[in-house]
Amino acid sequence: MSSRSSLYLTTPIFYVNDAPHIGHAYTEVASDVLVRWSRQCGADTWFLTGTDEHGQKILRTASANGVAPKEWADKLVAESWKPLLDLINISNDDFIRTTDERHETGVQKFLQKLYDDGHIYDGEFEALYCVGCEEFKPKSEIVDGSGAFEGEKVCKIHSKPLELLQEKNYFFKMSAFQDRLLKLYEERPDFVQPASARNEVIAFVQQGLEDLSISRTSFDWGIPIPWNSSHVTYVWFDALLNYLTAAGYGNDPEKLERLWPATHIVGKDILRFHAVIWPAMLMAAGLSVPEHVYAHGWLLVGGEKMSKSKLTGIAPNEITDTFGADAFRYYFMRAINFGQDGSFSWEDLRARYHAELANGFGNLVSRTIGMNNKYFGGVKPEQGELLAADTAIVDLVASAAAKAEEQMLKFQIHEAIASIWEIVDALNGYITEQEPWVLAKQEEQLPRLGTVLATVTEGLRALAVLLHPVMPDATEKLWIALGADQAIGALADQTIAEAATWNQLPAGTELQPLPVLFPRIEEEA
């Protein structure tokens, strides 16, 4: 993100074939943190997520379960996907389904425009077809035969020979956009991020682009091609358009004007669709290309990409049930370099939960509120003259907040959190050095004691604001405990830019009871 005036951020829309795992949740959380941060920076922010519901796989899964595809999608959306968003506290402004009427009509308008403008033609799609699978096979599922089928190409699943079949398809003239795409990557180096992703995309496009088959006739679970309803739209072409149809394309020009272009967060597996096909589609339609396409890495379990087939798939609630949503959000954002693959382990999660959240942040809050209660009857004390140690804290909060904002703009979420965490560590150190419990024993030191606790309390106020995008629940509890809700206003309304402004919480503000933010988790489980 290069500026902060507005942000229309999207996650991929998730295929409703499966139940969510932590990889999906990871994408959602990262997007949500960026969005919440952006909102607190005062930007005009809109956050979209949703589900992808067309295509042959879903049709097949639904049939296998004896229901209509829409019914199947409805069930998964209601029972799996929307609950996931609640589980991990996702603050999306909209949720689009590709079966929404607004989407289907928008897709058809888009297709018709491309057709009218000559970007689509009809041709022959020729590919290897597996009778067992009843579908054309992608290269990845075609292998060399053995035994009786030596020398032939066979289906990976059925190990039976494939037939070369042809199907009449409509094609999008993507090849025509090759040069414009390369120019785009060249002129806007931050269009595809991180750099490793950009390099891959460029290398791919330089090899030359083919036209894209965008319709299917072998099944009917999809959006009909407007000028020939015997074809349905290829599911990817359909899916990508959600970013536009949710933004008002085809029915709300003002909304579209406000939101477009978007910034897309995607997993690196679907980078090509977003960094090549999608901008080509937009160019064809005469619309501006996305602001950024950011590809994040995989979660690795035991050094391998997490996967259900290898039994390393983990359901989000397995983590949140024990550690809570905030810890889930914090852990994945802090421990993994956004944009690179990162290792997940229960040991690491548990260790960071205790070292950083319980002992570090949680205990800092607890000891601070505790001393305010013990020494000042539960109100924020008056701040007196600031000594060097105090102003060092004030300065650190300001510089940490500024660094965090810089890093968030560059999608370096893990770095931003590390910057903010400097405040946690500094406050813990400050308390130990200032020894408020010693000051408390000397009556003449009462003003100094007040200043020390006022300083730490202000530090907590700043932390609540800065960490709110990452841990909305815990910071809200802290906010209320500080009495800030009454004294200053809602936490979500506090801006990042003002977070470091000192003495916002007035002396005399009454503190409220503090629940334990991150209870220690007993061994065993």
Add this chain to the structure above:
RNA sequence: GGGGCGUUAGCUCAGCUGGUUAGAGCAGAGGACUCAUAAUCCUUUGGUCGCGGGUUCAAGUCCCGCACGCCCUACCA
């Protein structure tokens, strides 16, 4: 086959365009303190920087080869 990336302390990772005794966090060890969630703070053990060559006054950092792992090589929602 072709292209790219990775391999640094027990663990997870930083180390930009080559330059003082290779860093952080966690874990481990010792100490201080008691406001706090048996927490916090200080000190500290620990690395032939995957292996083998080479360039250079100087290489974790550049070049070549090897080993291991991963990714891309168009329709994988």
